[in-house]
Amino acid sequence: MEANVPRKKSRIAKNKKRAWRKVDITDVEEFLEDERLQERTGGLVAEKSDAELFTLEKKAPLIDEEEPVPKKKRRKEPKELKCYSHLLPDPKIKLARKPQPVRNIRDKRPPHVKEKLNSGVKTQKEIRAEEQRKLVKERKQKKDRTKGSIQVASYDLWGDEPEKKEDPFAKPPVKRPKRKATSDLPAVQVPPSGASYNPDYEDYQELLLKAHEIEEKKLEKELxxxxxxxxxxxxxTKTLEKTWLSEMSEGLKNHEVENEQDEGDAINTEDSDRISVNPPVRRESKKTKTQRNKEKRKKNLEKLKAQEKSEKTKANEIFRLKTMKAEIDEREADLQRRKQVRRQKWQAQGLKTRKLGRLKFEEPLLEIKLSDELEGSLRRLKPEGNLFVDRMKSLEKRNIMEPRQEAKKYRKYKRKTVIKRSHKV
Incomplete structure (x- = not known):
């Protein structure tokens, strides 16, 4: 009985998305697949004409039963692989055409320009351009002719310098930027005339005096x-102990006094919080209206007097013209003097050595020969000083390099190797 009961049809709302799965669309998919296959294999059949679909066979069929003469089979060319056919463009897809250039362009030049061009009269600019082209062409031809040849000097090598011809097409040389020298001192300073191997007596004495002064200053420092x-x-030892104690206890007493002062200030601040800062206002001390008016009048009078005084001084200044002129001249002279001093200082800076590093520049030792060491001949003279040190000191003095110190030499001791007793055993 239960098997024969008719089943109710499930009602599905077709406007919902869940109903899409239960709708049969196989015929639609088959149709679309067939269309895609036609597009891939040469296009849709429905859109093609009869000439594209059918071909007329023009050759007559063989009536004789005799077999035709077998022709020589040509070697078939290898067919292109199907995988390469996908790379070829689809004939059904229409490509966008490139824009064609416009042929019929209207000449928009003014009539007077057209007449000038048609007449054949050349402008100065065109003439110059033609001359320049000729020059370049001639130069190129000359260069090609003298490519493999050996160049011979066309002027006297031992005579005066030849005149340099100006090249009209050569680029102007690049100007080197001007750099301010670090110092006005010369790179190689000329030694004094007294340092010569055969010096003049007076020059030699001056040099000796300079060396003597340097040595005296050194002795003063040592002493x-x-x-x-x-x-x-x-x-x-007792005085040393006293001084040590006084130095160590420096500031202790002052510290105690400061603490006392701080405590007193704190008490004062507490009292000031209770009592108001301003004095109490009394009825007797309050000013009346007449008193205030009197004070106002007094102030106005003082103001008027000050104005009159300033006007009088301005009027009297006309009679002070001479003294004012003298003051202005004196001021200008003072400014000029200061300007001169500043200029001298600025000029002197060029000869000074600035502090570039942590060390201060020290003048090198004066190279001098004593009177018993002097030799009349240059061959027997022993050299004094070191050229390398002299050049280094010159660089330091001219603010090119910071003053440096000679590196200390530390003695390296040989490393000792000791075998432990435990290893010996």
Missing amino acids: KLQKFVREIQNVD
């Missing part, structure tokens, strides 16, 4: 240090 050392050595 000063020795004196300071002796003073420290002669001081008693």
Whole structure:
């Protein structure tokens, strides 16, 4: 009984997306697939004409039963692979055409320009351009002719310098930027005349005096240090202890006083918070209206007096013209003097050595020969100083290089190798 019960048809709302799966669309898919296959294999059959679909056979069929003479089979050319056919363009797809150039362009030049061109009269610019082209052509031909030949000097090698011909097409040389020198001092300073191997007596004495002054300054410094050392050595132990204690306790008493002052200030601030800063206002001290008016009048009078005084001084300044002129001249002279001093300072800066590094520049030792060391002949003279040190000092003095110190030489001891007792065993 249950098997014969008719089943209810499931009602599906076709406007919902879930109903799409239950609709049969196989015939539509077959039709679309067939169309795609036709497009791939030469186009749609429905759109093609009869001439494209059918061909007329013009050859007559063989009536005789005799077999035809077999022709020589030509060697078939290898067919292109199908995979390469996909690379070829599809004949059904229409390609966009390139825009064709416009042929019939209207001449928009003014009539007077056309007449000038047709007349054949050349402008100065065109004439110059033609001359330039000829020059370039001649130069190129000349270069080609003298390509393999050996060049011979066309002027006297030992005579005066030949005149340089100006090239009209040569580019102007690039100007080198001007760089300000770091110092006005010359690169190689000429030594004094007294340093010669056979010097003049006066020049030699001047050089000796300069060297003597340098040595005296060195001795003064050494003596000063020795004196300071002796003073420290002669001081008693008790005085040393006292000075040490005074130095160590420096600021302790002051610190105690400061603490007391801070405490007093704190108390004062607490009192000031309770009591107001301004004095109390009393009825007797309050000014009346008449008093205020009097004060106002007094102020106005003082103002008027000040104005009159300033006007009088301005009027009297006409009689002070001479003194004013003298003052202006004096001021200008003072400004000129200051300007001169500034200029001299600025000029002197070019000869000074600036501090470039952490070390200060020290003048090199004066190279001098004593009177018993002087030799009359240059061959017997022993050289003084070092050229390398001289050049380095010159670079330092001219602010090109910072002052440097000679590197300290540390002695490297040979490394000791000791075998442990445990390893010996």
